[in-house]
Amino acid sequence: MTMKLTIVGGGSTYTPELADGFARLRDSLPLDELWLVDPDTERLALVAGFCQRLLSAAGHPARVVATSDLVAGVSDADTVLVQLRVGGQHARHGDETWPHRIGCIGQETTGPGGLAKALRTVPVVLDIAEQVRRYAKPDAWIVDFTNPVGIVTRALLQAGHRAVGLCNVAIGFQRRFAALLDVPPEQVALGHVGLNHLTWERSVTVGGTDVLPGWLTSRLDELAEEVELAPALLSLLGNVPSYYLRYYYAHDEVLREQIGRPTRAQDVLEVERELLEIYADPAEHTKPEALSRRGGAFYSEAAVELMASLRQDAGDVRVVNLRNAGTLPFLPDDHVIEVPARVFGDRVEALPVAPLPEGIAGLIGAVAGYERLALDAAVHGGRDRVRAALLAHPLVGQWDRAEQATDLLLAANRDHLAWAR
Incomplete structure (x- = not known):
């Protein structure tokens, strides 16, 4: 049986990381055709040529x-x-800078910048998904790695598409914890729970034993340093928050760090220039070191593992973004959460989640409320919908700030929002 995999956004300088994963993990995912789709034909040609040389080598x-x-x-x-x-x-540079003018962190998936990205992205992804529904195989899956993954995945599911969202945060934790334990990653199971870019590791299970409670004493400083949060906070929570929780638990500290520094977008542009020069060299055919600075660690492994599980229909456990369907009882069934799930060829099913502490459930509930308003604004447009979503976000939450943020967002993104021109 042949397999055709299509990457929309295939001209990304990160695509060779995926090609490297396909080469290394070919036994898990037998692939016959890799189609790269991108409107930037010049860049796409460089990336595709390099990917072909990498696979052939x-x-x-x-x-x-x-x-x-x-x-x-x-x-x-x-x-x-x-x-x-x-x-x-x-x-992205805009998402990471204009929120500073109203005292908010600048970030492409969290806070006001995250809403801007959702508004730009959701309509485009929904248009792509309609073409997938029409022209791809009837049982084709859409795997979304486009941020904000939770909101985009919910948009796809709400429109009736066969879709699942993927993020590399969980596999990053799994790989780092496996290294600490000196065991193969597949032996480490995470108690990963939350929304995309708002998750906590509640357990780290190896051979039936949860090692996290002991680590929160013996390795507390090391774990806290990993996520750049206070050791006392991890002790209080009794878990390990993802790095993205820094934007909530240490908002003002992060904001001070961001002011006056180059943005991540500027850093990535420098790395991309270096990578494109490498990809243009017909003698190059191995994954360059510079790709590790592009971001998205372990993305290729996460993507290959998920797509292999969808194809093999074996019920493997993967951390994905999927419909809540009662897993977190305080959220609507149609909300999208990020938890371990069994992956089959025709469905993904969340594993049960133990009741969450009030503090964590409350924050998830608040951000989920914002996400629903953000999706409404992304699908239907309108200044009032944007303002309502910003007002609901825990990192905005003040009327004057929401008003100013709405003006700044629309001014920065008018070229990408047909309804706002």
Whole structure:
């Protein structure tokens, strides 16, 4: 049985990381055709050529096809992976800077910048998904790696698409914990729970034993340093928050760190220039060291593992973004959460989650309320919807700030929002 995998946003400088994963993990995911779809044909040609050389040098038989034609790219695809960035790094730079003017952190998935990204992204992804529904194989999956993953995945599911969201935070923790334990990663199971970019590790289980309670004493400083939070906070919580919780638990500290420093978008642009020069060299065919500075650690492993599980229909456990369906009883069934789930060929099913402490459940509930308003604004547009979403966000939450943020967001993103022009 042949397999066609399509990557929408295939011109990303990060795509060779995926190609490297396909080469290394070919036994898990037999791949015959890799189609890369991107409107930037010049950049796409460089990335696709490098991916083909990388796969060929590794002895992988897959054929790489580059196209700017979305319909051709998704036609008869078995799986479509979406990893696009509407507005590119320029828009991201805006997300990371204009919120500073109202005393908010600048970040592309969290806070006001995260709403801006959702508004730009959701309509584009929904248009792509309609083409997948029309032209891909009837049972094709959409795997969304496009941020904000939780909101985008809910948009897809709400529109009736067969979709699952993927983030690399959980696999990053799994790999780091496995290294501490000196065991293979597949032996480490995480009690990972929350919303995308708002998650906590409540357990780290190896061989039936949860080692996290002991670590919160013996390795407390090490764990706290990993996520750049106070050791006393981890002790109080009794778990390990993801790095993204810094934006909530240490908002003002992060804001001070951000002011006057280069943005992540600026850093990535420098790395991308270096990578594109490497990709343009026909003698280069191995994954460059610079790719490790591009971000998205272990993304290729997470993507290959998930797509292999969808294809093999074995019920493997993967951390994904999926419909809540009662897993967290304080959220609506149709909200999207990020938890371990069993992955089958035709469905994903969340594993049970033990009741959450009030503080964590309360924060999840508040951010989930914002996410629902954000999706409403992304789908239907309108200044009032944007303002309502900003007002509901725990990191905004004041009327004057929400008003100013609305003006700044619309001014920075008018070119990407048809209804706001």
